[in-house]
Amino acid sequence: MVNYQSCHLDGIFAALSDPTRRAMLRHLSSGERTVGELAAPFDMSFAAAAKHVKVLEEAGMLRRRIEGRSHRCRINAGPLATANRWLAYYERFWSMRLDDLENALVRHAGKRKRK
């Protein structure tokens, strides 16, 4: 039951389950950042922030290049696309819910007109 894709999804969703890591990804969405810049907004030690960066890196969502003494990070969207594809299977369920809502509203509007 466990295969490469599944293990990969474990790491992707686990990485996304933390608000600091999600905020770091959002920060990276506007461009490359050093680990220090990624750590700055958070009320935590540099070491703690660096651990979050490491989790994102291990899940494949962050690429790092070393330039002298600074580690420059950028977003890598592949794993986010993988998560998105996994979720897409369930889209019919929330689409159905919206269809149900729309049908209910149409019926409701019809009843009001007839009154």
Place this chain on the structure above:
Amino acid sequence: MVNYQSCHLDGIFAALSDPTRRAMLRHLSSGERTVGELAAPFDMSFAAAAKHVKVLEEAGMLRRRIEGRSHRCRINAGPLATANRWLAYYERFWSMRLDDLENALVRHAGKRKRK
């Protein structure tokens, strides 16, 4: 920084980070199941499987109704849609990657033609 929506996403992504829970959701996608039916395919105790069901329930992805002695479960897609909306923000990154690939292929095809 931490708000209701963010806490909700923590639970949603954490629930999705486990292959047993993802498999249970897939099972529920074809219809209502008892906790016993959800537990059956897995090589684990009923109690362990029931804990996974509880995690899905707490993340809002599973609704349970009690009918006599059996707990009947069904999928609730709202939180999956929430996760999908969060991921949608990053779609431009993987779309860009595909555009880059397409452009590279077009250039490559152009070069081959000229040879």
